Amino acid sequence: MREVLHLDNPHPNTYHGVCAAGGRGRAYGGHIAAHAVLAAHRTVDPERAVHSLHGYFLSMGRPDEQVRYEVQTLRDGGTYALRHVTARQRGDELFTLTASFKKVEEAADRHVVMPPAPDPAALPTQSEAANRLWSGIDPASPIRRVVDVRPVLGDADDGGSGAETGGQHRRMWFRIASDMPDDPAVHAAALTYCSDLTVARTAALGHLRATGTTGTPAQNLYLASLDHAIWFHRPCRADDWLLFVHHSPTSGDGRGLTTGQVWTRTGTLVATVNQEVLLRTRRSTTTPEPALVP
Template sequence: MTEAARAAATAPLQDVPLDSDGVPHGQPVLDRLVALLDLERIEENIFRGVSPAESPVRVFGGQVAGQALVAAGRTVPPERRVHSLHSYFIRGGDPTIPIVYEVDRIRDGRSFTTRRVVAVQRGKAIFSLSASFQLDEPGLDHQEPMPAVPEPESLPTYAQAAAGYLDKVGMARLPRPIDVRYVTEPPWRAREGGPAEARSQVWMRADGKLPDDDLLHVCVLAYASDMTLLDSVLVRHGVYWGTDKVLGASLDHAMWFHRRFRADEWFLYDCASPSASGARGLATGRFFSADGQLVATVVQEGLLRVLD
């Protein structure tokens, strides 16, 4: 990441397309996400990333996961594609200072490569990730079918779905590099009807065109995977961030990548919650491409404290 790229990644957005609710979206916002994922190499196995000017109080979990995966991938031959990652969120990140990513080259085998990454701020670990990469190989092939859902263009935009709730919904006022369309009732509306089925379904895609870089598309998907996953826990209990007194944070995050995809084309994120207990909720997610291919699976546990 050059000085110019770092400035582009952190500068406030100006003169960009605005959604119907006045929130920046579209290609310029996506380009800034791409710049955020273009880490600066400090040493052979050390990288540095930054956060956007408009950030939550803590660094967004999808951002640090995506950046850590970029750091790991920069030390792996391009013909080896990531097939899984396992990570822990250790401390809340500070979006006002850079994040240093330290890569440990665990193993380079004939077919598989393993990397471990620790994200550090102020000398302390805030996030750790282990990722495995593999050469393409032929083998058995099957998958679960994609759920029957409406087409994404037939559904309201995020701005339309959040109308009347913008001051209450968690990240509704932040720039939107990802186009999100809710298939199920948005959780801030579903809560008005009380507890519901523990499922959240959304169509997603990068809101613009991405370069032809397999690792970048995977990292954008990792970024997006943290956006709505815990909705499937909260919606079952009729509560939601901002509209209720809910304190929460991602504890861990695991992903398996099954097939190639483009993150700038529509994919369905089908999420469910099998269990919640001990102030923790477990959520699982499946990513399907628009043509029905199962491209990734996600599991996350989150800390969820309902104070009211």
């Protein structure tokens, strides 16, 4: 994972990184977002941690090519700091990110209870649900190597909860497969990297059921992330198991929305994720474009 998140810093407030493929021939959006928040983190006081990020995907990136991340300081207050990042490739803007950072404060702490889920050790390392999840990811992408994913069987992929009421619901355990350094900024970036892996598919499944389409989203739909937001509630380690519970309440007008919560194995709520995705049925062509499952 260190190699995946590596950034060069050739000039002040400027970082370079190379992003992996998501769908064939397309850069993985979660990798670009992870690099962007890590670049922003490198420009703030180490005592501050990211507590929220809001990003917009502007154009398709090319995998295995350098991306330039330009960080702009918007605010450095007593507690909060705000940064804006623009990601460019070959001069084209790919992604913009606004990220907010803060110092730790002593305050009352509360959160809702984690929903029930089987322990990840009780789930198979390989399953049809996992194969469907990976179906839109380039087989050569390092995502498959660095992220360990175990979907909870019986959820949306298998015709489970939410389908009959217009929504989609899915639970999935994930972790970075190798040990990581203790740097909280790296763990926040790694969580960002993983957060973009499955939310688009959850929105897409509702669309497939609504239209009566069979097959996987990668086979039938054109998907691309439009925007992505994360609120980091508490620190966590991305190399420990995290439960990602996501729900897609709606799709329509060529878009789908998914919201999710991330929990530690011991039941601590660490993050909330929202994403809107472009969602279109494929046109029949002799040479269809590759699907993008960010």
